[in-house]
Amino acid sequence: MGGALLAGTAVPGQPELDVLKRQIRENERIWAGFRNIELGMIGAQSLRDLVSVAARDLPRTFPRVDAVTLACFDPEYELTRLLAPGELDGRSGGGPDDIDPTTAFVNLTQDALRTLFPASLKPRLGPCDRELQSLLFPGYGRPLGSVALAPLMLRDQLIGCLNQASLDRTHFSPGTATDLLEHLAAVTAMCVDNAVNHERLRLSGLMDPLTGVANRRFFERRLSEEIERWFRRQEPLVYMLVDIDHFKQVNDRHGHKVGDRVLQQVAELLGRDLRGADLLARYGGEEFMMLLPNTGGPDGVRIADRLCRAVAGHRFEGGEAPLAVTVSIGVACLDRSSEFAGQSPAAWLFERADAALYEAKQSGRNRVVADRTETRDPSDTEKYSAD
Structure with a gap:
C-alpha cells in the first residue's frame, strides 16, 4: 500500500x-x-x-x-x-x-x-x-x-x-x-x-530567467533582511561569491548556447543541497552569490569546498564531448568579531568575499579562499584547493 x-x-x-x-x-x-x-x-x-x-x-x-x-x-x-x-x-x-x-x-x-x-x-x-x-x-x-x-x-x-x-x-x-x-x-x-x-x-521579476535562481535584486533584498536579523541575534552569516573559471573560453570555443547550458548546470549543482533558509542568486555573467544564514565561517568553507569539488567532478554537456568546468569561490562571514570600519555590513561582506575570490583566481582557480578578517589581519587568508 x-x-x-x-x-x-x-x-x-x-x-x-x-x-x-x-x-x-x-x-x-x-x-x-x-x-x-x-x-x-x-x-x-x-x-x-x-x-x-x-x-x-x-x-x-x-x-x-x-x-x-x-x-x-x-x-x-x-x-x-x-x-x-x-x-x-x-x-x-x-x-x-x-x-x-x-x-x-x-x-x-x-x-x-x-x-x-x-x-x-x-x-x-x-x-x-x-x-x-x-x-x-x-x-x-x-x-x-x-x-x-x-x-x-x-x-x-x-x-x-x-x-x-x-x-x-x-x-x-x-x-x-x-x-x-x-x-x-x-x-x-x-x-x-x-x-x-x-x-x-x-x-515579480526577482528571478534570473536563464538559470531559474534568484537575481541580484532579490539577493540584495534578502541580504538586507539577514543583516538586520544578524544585528538582533548575532548568529553568523556566510556570504559567498562564485565565479566560473575561464568561462569566456567556453563561449568562444563552443558558442553561447553551450555557455548557457553550463550556467544552468552550475546553478543546479550549487543549489542542489541548499537548506530552506539559504539563498543562491546569479550576480551577473558567470558569477553567482550565496547566503547561508546561521552558518559559521569554518562550516561555510567546508560547504564551499564541497561545491567546488561537485562542479569539478561534473560532466558538463558541450556538444560532441563533455566539458571540464571548475569554479573559484570567495567566502566571507559576518560574526561577533566583525568590524566594519565605517562601511555598511553589506559592502563589507561583498568586499571581503570579492577579495577572497580574487585571491582564489590568482592562486590557481578551482579552489576556495576564505577571508579571515576576524583575526584583525586582512591579509590572513585560508586557501582550500579542489584539485
Whole structure:
C-alpha cells in the first residue's frame, strides 16, 4: 500500500524465517518507492511537475493505488492559475508522461478541510463513499473502495491533503501504520511552498530567467533582511561569491548556447543541497552569490569546498564531448568579531568575499579562499584547493 510497512503473517507449514525474509523484501521495496517519489517531488521545477509526480508515481509504484489527488485551500486561485497549461513556463501540454496536473488538483475550502480532519491532524484511512469521492476524486469514473488522506501542514497551518484511493475496499484500512505517509505529506507541503515561492519570484521579476535562481535584486533584498536579523541575534552569516573559471573560453570555443547550458548546470549543482533558509542568486555573467544564514565561517568553507569539488567532478554537456568546468569561490562571514570600519555590513561582506575570490583566481582557480578578517589581519587568508 502507499503508506505502511508490512507486519508479516505466518502461514501454517511455512518456516517463520521465510515469512520474515518476504516481509523484509517487501518493506525494502516500499521504502525505496517512497524515497524515489520524494526525490521526484523535491526535484520538481514547478507546481505542475510536483502534482504530476504525485499523480503518476504513486500509482506506478504501488499498483493497488488507483487514483491520487492533491487538495489545497486556494481561495485566491493562485495554485489553480499556476497549474493552468501554458502559464509561466511556456508549456502547453500536460505534465510528465502526459499526466494532466489540473485533473489531479482539488481546491478545497477551509471548512471542507476541517471536516476531513476533525479530531486530529493524522492521516485518515478507511472506506470511500460517493460523497468523499466526489469531493476529492471528481475526475475518477469508477467507484472507489478505500482512501488514505494525509493532511499537509505548513508553519503549523493545515493547507491541504495528499489523497490516495484504491478500488479495493480493504487496501487502506484503519489502524495501519502511517509513518511513511506522514513523512511524504511533510515533504509534499514543503515542495508546494517552494514551488509557489519560485513562481512568485518569476512573476515579480526577482528571478534570473536563464538559470531559474534568484537575481541580484532579490539577493540584495534578502541580504538586507539577514543583516538586520544578524544585528538582533548575532548568529553568523556566510556570504559567498562564485565565479566560473575561464568561462569566456567556453563561449568562444563552443558558442553561447553551450555557455548557457553550463550556467544552468552550475546553478543546479550549487543549489542542489541548499537548506530552506539559504539563498543562491546569479550576480551577473558567470558569477553567482550565496547566503547561508546561521552558518559559521569554518562550516561555510567546508560547504564551499564541497561545491567546488561537485562542479569539478561534473560532466558538463558541450556538444560532441563533455566539458571540464571548475569554479573559484570567495567566502566571507559576518560574526561577533566583525568590524566594519565605517562601511555598511553589506559592502563589507561583498568586499571581503570579492577579495577572497580574487585571491582564489590568482592562486590557481578551482579552489576556495576564505577571508579571515576576524583575526584583525586582512591579509590572513585560508586557501582550500579542489584539485
